Amino acid sequence: MADKIKNAKIVFVVGGPGSGKGTQCEKIVAKYGYTHLSSGDLLRAEVASGSERGKQLQAIMQKGELVPLDTVLDMIKDAMIAKADVSKGYLIDGYPREVKQGEEFEKKIGAPALLLYIDAKGETMVKRLMKRGETSGRADDNEETIKKRLDLYYKATEPVIAFYEQRGIVRKINSELPVDEVFAIVEKAIDELK
Numbered sequence: 001m002a003d004k005i006k007n008a009k010i011v012f013v014v015g016g017p018g019s020g021k022g023t024q025c026e027k028i029v030a031k032y033g034y035t036h037l038s039s040g041d042l043l044r045a046e047v048a049s050g051s052e053r054g055k056q057l058q059a060i061m062q063k064g065e066l067v068p069l070d071t072v073l074d075m076i077k078d079a080m081i082a083k084a085d086v087s088k089g090y091l092i093d094g095y096p097r098e099v100k101q102g103e104e105f106e107k108k109i110g111a112p113a114l115l116l117y118i119d120a121k122g123e124t125m126v127k128r129l130m131k132r133g134e135t136s137g138r139a140d141d142n143e144e145t146i147k148k149r150l151d152l153y154y155k156a157t158e159p160v161i162a163f164y165e166q167r168g169i170v171r172k173i174n175s176e177l178p179v180d181e182v183f184a185i186v187e188k189a190i191d192e193l194k
């Protein structure tokens, strides 16, 4: 079962909240046909289902904290298996959030071939999320939760980048530029994989 996805290309897409991970992933899907799995979207779908587990997740996400590791990892794994027959590669967006999440992913699923590090300044991310919050309906796109998400990003997620840098698979992408210019850099990184 998990064997099916062992040979697939796995790309981690990591960056702060509102750095533009989702935006770039959509463009990668359109050009390369990869399967996009946003850990945040998977969690929000569970919340929307109204399940008991969803209610617990909602409370954690509203505070900008991290949900238990196993919960996210199981969701990602199930979603990967569901697409195993048709997938050219996987974009794992918003995961790992901490080094331990990366280690567990590798134990249960496989190793990433590339980590796209979507990098924007803190103030840029806050500005984008406040703007997105005007229309997104996301409960965590508010000033207080954004600040917590950002703090947690610097504390827990930036070490993930250092961890994979040692392996030489990190490509840092400056996402202060306009979307299409950012994508031009992303394309180069993906093309290197072939």
Ligand SMILES: Nc1nc2c(ncn2[C@@H]2O[C@H](COP(=O)(O)OP(=O)(O)OP(=O)(O)O)[C@@H](O)[C@H]2O)c(=O)[nH]1
Binding pocket: 015, 016, 017, 018, 019, 020, 021, 022, 023, 024, 040, 094, 128, 129, 132, 175, 176, 177, 178, 179, 180, 182
């Ligand atoms: N100028 C500029 N704006 C961008 C870029 N990428 C995204 N944005 C804007 O920033 C906002 C956040 O982008 P998302 O792609 O949703 O960010 P994300 O990293 O997926 O954020 P989370 O869902 O919070 O993880 C969007 O509303 C975009 O309009 C970019 O490369 N340049």
Ligand SMILES: Nc1ccn([C@@H]2O[C@H](COP(=O)(O)OP(=O)(O)O)[C@@H](O)[C@H]2O)c(=O)n1
Binding pocket: 015, 016, 017, 018, 039, 040, 041, 043, 060, 061, 062, 064, 065, 066, 067, 068, 072, 093, 094, 095, 096, 097, 140, 149
């Ligand atoms: N791997 C993950 C991904 C998301 N989450 C939770 O889901 C929320 C939204 O995640 P997201 O990736 O859509 O958004 P950002 O936090 O990057 O803005 C996070 O703030 C966490 O509460 C998590 O706990 N673990």
Ligand SMILES: [Mg+2]
Binding pocket: 021, 022, 038, 040, 094
């Ligand atoms: Mg996103």
